[in-house]
Amino acid sequence: MxxxxxxxxxxxxxxxxxxxxxxxxxxxxxxxxxxxxxxxxxxxxxxxxxxxxxxxxxPLISGPRAASIEIEPHGCTVCCKIDAENTFKCPKCGLLLCSEQCQSDNVHFNDCNVISRWVFKIPVEDFDYRTVPRALTAIRALLLNDDQKQLLSALQAHVLPQHGTEIRDLQEYFEIPESEVEFMRLACCVLDANAYQIATAYGKKEMSRRGLYPxxxxxxxxxxxxxxxxxxxxxxxxxxxxxxxxxxxxxxxxYSGFLWGTPSRQAQLYKTKHFLCKCDRCADPTERGTMLAALKCFSTECPGNLLPIQPLNTTSAWQCLECGLRVPRKNIGAVQSAVGSLLGSVNFGSVDSLEKFLTTRITKYIPKTNQVVVDLQCCLIWEFGEAEGLRWHELSEGRLALKESLCRGTLRTAAALGAGDAHLRGRLLYHLHAALAERARRCPDQYEELKPEIESTIEQAYSILQGDISAPPDLDLRHLGFKINTVSKSARTADGSSQNIIGMMNIPVTCDDNTHTVSFMVYFDHNSVTLTLGGHRQRTPSRPIDHRLNKLHQRSAQDRTVPRALTAIRALLLNDDQNNYFPPFKPMCYLNTEQKSGTCKNTLKYQKGRLALKESLCRGTLRTAAALGAGDAHLRGRLLYHLHAALAERARRCPDQHNVKNLMFIPYAQNDFDGYTAKIKQVIDPWGFNVTGLHSYPDPEQAVYSAKAIFIGGGNTFLLLKRLYENNLVNLIKTRVDEGNLLYIGSSAGTNVATKSIHTTNDMPIIFPPTFEAISIVPFNINPHYIDKVESETHKGETRDQRIEEYIEMPHAAPVLGLREGSILHVNGNQLAIKGIAGAVLFKKGDKKTELAVGEDVSFLCRYEQDENST
Ligand SMILES: C[S@@+](CC[C@H](N)C(=O)[O-])C[C@H]1O[C@@H](n2cnc3c(N)ncnc32)[C@H](O)[C@@H]1O
The missing domain is CATH 2.170.270.10 (SET domain)
Incomplete structure (x- = not known):
């Protein structure tokens, strides 16, 4: 010793x-x-x-946990991947492997070397594939040097017959030198007394391992x-x-389950570590008031709870705290077994049945404070918002509220027990934060109220979980204050690899004193988060240097866990010339579009216009060629080929562009969402469409992602734009329209917000939108309901023309198209035409007002380029 x-x-x-x-x-x-x-x-x-x-x-040694091999026997003994289809037995030693790479890995070389020295009693093919991996961690102890072996031997060991059975099984297959058998048996006893289960990366399914940390x-x-x-x-x-x-x-x-009641902890500690704990918590029947072990009083009249009279004595009788009824230990055991059988009937793979069991069945038999209830509650907390089919955007209001209250309840229990900043508390705080953030996303009006708790929960969760491999991969980003909108967690990228997508994220990034809002796709794979540029940049009014970016930079200096996003984010600091060398965009696969490779600048600025421009140039040149009498000349053939390709590309982007049946109405410009939607429905439904109000969907973003056509109605433009920003719809609508995946109809305020900015609305500024910059489907402004000056008018206020001229004089002004009542601006790619019955007028800097007749082609407006520096 x-x-x-x-x-x-x-x-x-x-x-x-x-x-x-x-x-x-x-x-x-x-x-x-x-x-x-x-x-x-x-x-x-x-x-x-x-x-x-x-x-x-x-760890001195680490390897598969024997218990986990019984449950999941197909783990690779090198990389721990569970892959039943590809795992095979090494012909030399019988260990399971998943690839040639793992077979030639050093880890396997060493394992195999030890085992293949032994004399085989039966051929490898006849090995049960569990036997050798079960003993592997102990086998690895033979590879330690003398000092390490001495350290291992100095650790506590319970040398009892139940420990080391895996070595006995191993001896059925091999003749092993006695000294090695002895040491491996000792290693098993030491491992069983001292080893820790090694956590795996968040969301990663792999063979469970244990390690001997001296x-x-x-x-x-x-x-x-x-x-x-x-x-x-x-x-x-x-x-x-x-x-x-x-x-x-x-x-x-x-060493035990923190949320287990005393009898369960005692039983487990006794069975596995051979001692009965006598800590303060174990000595307190109520376990600091948490009543985790409590059972309902056997007297049907009594609402009280039964608890052990002397919890440190495992044979102690139990007593009701309310009526004093004493129950012998064996009767308590019978109830606990019955609860165990009841649990056996639950399908843990189904959240629905878990929730039903929790809310309707189990609490009939045991108190809500009992560890079984608390455990099931934790299962729901981990699943809601995270599991397939229960992602944040899919979570019903009821489940979101339930998740929030379960988090709070379990946090209270952990605090009462004195958990301190334990891992469990960090995890619960993270989940509470995520639930609150989701609530704020759904009800932006509540954001200010929720903000302090949203921030403090993630702050605390981060300080507890940072650097922990099992922490959720978006912990860092959430902590930095980025709002992550869950879209989908699993999707396939264009190169065919499977990626987990958390969603879209808009990050304001400051560059040259301008703040750009940049959309990223957020991916994660087990232990890292990847941001991929996607969507469109939008210039927003200048804001101070973005402190979150700085924070990220600072952190990178000392923290290896900084997300891999950092390099991508730094790329945003490049100037425009450098930007041209930025790598091509990755396709935004969840939107089901394929953006062509091109420079960042090209993809951002001209993607929409170029397809339409190509089409119209083909048509124009074909017309010129026809007018010249080209006949079936080579040039005509080439132009027809290119026109065909452009049309085919358009058809590919919008396979069912002309098959809109459902129209999503956005009633945000008014306050009576139901009433306004009903009015629109009454008019449009009879035309063969089905109108639904966006407000009736739990997740507006998701609804707009799925829509083929939207109609934004009129009302107050300021209110409308504010609500569009609050629901993260501005960039989303622009992106989808530009890609040709979404048809846009706007009237009045809905027309204003489709343009470059809302500077030329007729409405009163009743509320502040975050900016006047709007969706920018067209790069100029519109004044809807334009009215001409009436010469006989005695009203002394400004005329519409005067108001528009005031705007035009501003350095940031774009051309303004005044649409008279009954006029429509029809936008088809880069082709713009005035339609309807009343015609329009155009105001441009330095020009006189111009009349535009019905049917007039105003595509030139699309080519209007605003001076970028004048914003
Ligand atoms: C990992 S070792 C802890 C270190 C050990 N005391 C030593 O001297 O090496 C685990 C063993 O320590 C003993 N042990 C640890 N905590 C105990 C406790 N609270 N009460 C009684 N025995 C305990 C048990 O025998 C247990 O199996």
Whole structure:
């Protein structure tokens, strides 16, 4: 047996081999000492603050967890991928592998070398594919050097017949030297007493592993620990204080389920670690008032709860806190078994049945505070907003509210137990934040009210979970304040690879004193977030340097977990010339469009116009050729070929452009959404369309994504634009219209917002939109309901012409098309025509007002380029 001094020295050397990310060797604020709880333990030598790193440990050995192999036997023993179709047995040693690459990996080379030295009793083909992987972690102990073997042997081992059975099974297949059998058996006993399950990356399904972390192994257990631990992608384990640890006190971890009731924890600890915990929580029948173990009183008249009289005695009778009824332990056991059987009937794969079971069945038999209820509640929390079919945008109002209240309830329970900044608390705070953010997205009016909690929950969640491989991949971005609109989490990219897409995100980025709003697609794959440029840049009025971008830059200097997005974001700081070299856009696959490769600038600015321009140039040149009498000349053939290709491309982009049946009405310009929609419906439905109001959809963005045609009605333009921005619809509508995927109809205010800006509306500015910049389907302004000056008019106010002229004099002014009542501007790609019955007028800087007749082609307006510097 090593002395404490020798053990401390070995531990120091072990830690010294692996410095943490910050380069600090965390060994200064604690020592290894005799513990009154059990054997040796770690003790604080100084006060340690919550969140302080105690040490960063590295596994002596790691490998598959025997229990998980029983459940999921098809894991690769090198990369841990579970791939039943491709896994195969190594012909030399019988270990499972998933690829040639894994077979030639060093890890496998070493494993195989040890095993293939043994004499085989039966051929590899006859091996049960579980047997060798189950023993693999212990087999790897044979590869340790002498010092490491000594350290392993110095750790606590429960040498009992139930530990090490995997080595006995291994001996059925191989003749193994006795010394190796002995050491592997010891390794199994040490592993069972000390190993930690290694967390996997968020959302990644892989074979579960355990690791023997020698320093962590010296921490004793307490049901309310004062530390938390997390893993990075190299399986390094960082142990931090989850609460203030006073100098001289013992440093504890928790070996059991934190939200389990005392009888369950006791049973598990006894069975696996061979001790009965006597901590304060275990000694308190109510477990700090959380009543996690409580059962309903057996007396049907009584609403009270039963709890163990002496929780530290596993045979203690239970008693009702209300009526005092005493129940023998064996009767309690019978109820607990019945609850267990009831749980066996639940289909855990179905959230619907889980929710139904939780809300209608289980609470008939056990109190709402019972650990079984709390556990099921956690299952729902993790699923709502995250699982397939239950993504944020698909979540019903009821479920969103339920998620929020379950998060709050479970946070209360964790706080009552004294969890401190435990991983569980971080996870719950993240989920509460996400639920609140979703609520704010759905009800923008509530944003101001929700904002403080949205920010504080993510702040706390971030400080607890940062650097943790199992943390949600968008934690960083949410913490930086980016609003992420969930669209879909799984989609296929154009190159065929499967990606998880969180959604679209608009980031204001400052460049040359102008703030650009840039749309990104947000992807994540297990432990990183990727932002991909997509959508359109929009210039918005100048704002101060974007502090979030700076924050991201600063963080990159010290934090390796900065999302891979950083490089993409930095690219936004390039000037226009550099921008031309920016790599081609990736297709925005979830919108089902394929954007052609091109420079950033081209794709952004001219994508829409060029297809339409090509079409109209082909037609124009064909007309010229025909007028010249070209006949079937080569030139005509070439032009026809190009016209055909342009038409085919248009048809590909909008396969059913002319097959609109449903019209999405956006009533945001008025306040009576239902009444306004009903009015429009009454007129349009009889024409063979089905009109639905956007307000009737739970997720407006999602609804507009799916719409083929929208109609934005009139009312107050300021109010309308504000609501469009609040619902993130401005960029979305522009993108979809430009791609040819969405038909746009606007009347009055709906016409104003389709233009470059709303400067030329006739409405009163009753509310502030974030900017006057509008959807910009056309690059000029419109004045709807244009009225000519009536010479006999005695009214002394400004005429419409005077008002428009005032705008035209401004440096930022674009041309203004005045549409008289009964006029329509028909936009088809780059072809613009005045239609209807009343004609229009055009105001341009430096020009006199021009009359435009019905039928007139005004496509030239589309080519109007505003001086970029004048905004
Ligand atoms: C990982 S070791 C902890 C370090 C151990 N005390 C040592 O000296 O190496 C786990 C073992 O320590 C003992 N232990 C840990 N926490 C305990 C507790 N709260 N009460 C009783 N025994 C405990 C149990 O025997 C358990 O199996």
């Amino acid at each position: 090593l002395s404490l001094g020798q053990l401390s020295q070995m531990v120091k050397e072990h830690l010294g081999l692996y410095t943490s990310d910050d380069g600090i060797l965390h060994f200064s604020k604690w020592v290894i000492a005799e513990s009154s709880v059990a054997g040796r333990g770690l003790f604080a030598t100084e006060d340690i603050l919550p969140g302080e790193v105690l040490f960063v440990d590295h 320093v962590s192994a010296l921490m004793n257990h307490n049901c309310v620990p004062n530390t938390k631990y997390s893993y990075n992608s190299e399986a390094q384990m960082t142990v931090k204080a989850s609460k203030h640890i006073q100098a001289g006190t013992e440093i504890f971890t928790c």
